[in-house]
Amino acid sequence: MIKKILQSFKVAKAGDWFIIILFFALIIISMKLLWNLPQGQYLEIYKNNEILATYSLNQQITKTISGAKGETKITINNGKVRFSSAPCAKKYCIHQGWINKANQIILCIPNKISISILGSNKNYDSINY
Amino acid sequence: MTLSTINISDRDHQIAKLSAIAVALSLIEFFFPSPIPGVKPGIANIVILYTIFKFDLRMGIWVSIIRVFVTSIILGSFLSPTFFLSLSGALFSLLSLIIFKNLSPKFFSLISFSLIASLAHIIGQFVIVRLWIIPHDGIFYLLPIFILSAFIFGLVNALVTNKLLELNPKK
């Protein structure tokens, strides 16, 4: 059986092997890029007490959310997320920087918006602060 | 009043026959459960490849388009998302073959074309899924798996088509 398969490979020419190798490279690269994160790396945005939206962290995008005080922007960049613009004066939420691990959370208290990362985090169920 | 007659050429017969086989294969494939949902070997593509290499690219395009339409009409999925998935895959696939048709046969055999067409097919389907069916980036998790299956089936299809071509040499 294997002999037969190998026999049929005889048809393969140099260019074919090139394409085959390219394919493998493509598979490996896509695995590294897209499977880098522990399973379930999603971002949950809460406004007041409702889930506003859930986004995959697997993209590069900025979302605008309007809250009680004005517009808040959050930026997702391939596995991490941060507040990039907020209507409050002190911008604490922005200064928190990027988060990327499950259960991490940043609050924009004046605008009542929170971003938290979902995921089956093996380390803890909730964080004390 | 003269009746106008449509002249049916030999070529048309060929297209019809090949399309019929392609449709049949599509239908068979539809009813067979696949191990990973959404992943299909695309055995109808064997017919398309065969057509392209035994006859010419134009005939292959005809057979491909006819297959997509007829299959979806028979299955009752005409103009449904599945139809567009199928159409998109077919179009991307054909497009890639048109673009790469001038690859030198000295270095590239059927295998390359099959692989390229297979990859284009997957990409075409992914575009529709991402834009329309599941507009959520979570879909990208599946990409590596689909690329792998495109590779495997592209290869298998190529080898089968090769065998068929051996048994039915160009006239």
Added chain:
Amino acid sequence: MRLNSLIVYFLIGLLMGCGDNKTHQSKDFIFGTLIDIKIYGESKIDAEKVSNEIFFEFHRLHKLLHPWEKSLITDINTAISQNKSIPINNDEVITIISNAQRLETQTQNLFNPSIGRLIKLWGFHSNDYNQETIPNKETIQKLVSSNPLMQSIKIKDGILKSNNQNVQIDLGGYAKGYALDQAKKILKQNNVKNALINIGGNILAFGRHGERDWVVGIQNPRKPNALASIVLKSGWTIGTSGDYQRYIMVNNQRYSHLINPKTGYPESKTQSATVLIPPSKNSGILSDVFSKPLFITSKEDKANMAKLLDIKYFLIIMDDDSILISKSLSEEINWEDDIDKKNITIF
């Protein structure tokens, strides 16, 4: 919908981590912070019902005890500031006040919920910490010397009076813990067996997470990740006072909302103080209240304060990143990788 698409949806759903679907989670913004309720092993309907009941109770407490928006507390504060007495027939608030008085004494007045004026002076009576200047030294001094204490409040025959006009009740360091104890009651009333309730970081563990106990992370004061995690058995609570959630920045200097009643200035040498309280009726309140004296008191006195309050599980992070931890806690805590173990002192 075609089978194909349905199947792909399903697969996406799986990938989206609905693996743990025995835990129902809901959140809300109350007490000026994020509330996170996780209920394990109940039906979605029951979990939602209980969560909503708890949120409702929290909203009620928020309105009843608010330190600066109109509430029973602000009414009391106004009366006190005008040297008037005020009739008070709310048993709940009467109990809260007397509990707070007891705890004030127990913590040697380091937990002092009557320094509302100072807190306001530093700009913390607002949801935005916008203050750009530090308060006037004399003003602070005057307030401190006037020595406002909860103990100065007397309630007799339903009439409340204080002999110190500078007393202004601010239950910021008490209300969240109290709310946890209230939530405990609601869970029991509804026969919920397993839950984890997080009020702005103050956590109550109830039951277990299925086959294992609940585990909580402890925030790193300077980074958005946990520096350690610890198992929280049923009925246990954990509370932290930290300088990293509510603070003002003036001239690049951080002034936290944790004000030392004896000096009138925010404590600046401590980054965070965490306590774990064993199950008891007031474990919620204690987890909120007891972290404060531990935070405020000087480094040399912290271990003594813990002993005084019978706190066997504590963790303190100083401003130079050194760590003080009790022996009991050090034996059970799980450090995350980036902790310098040489920097740890065990008491």
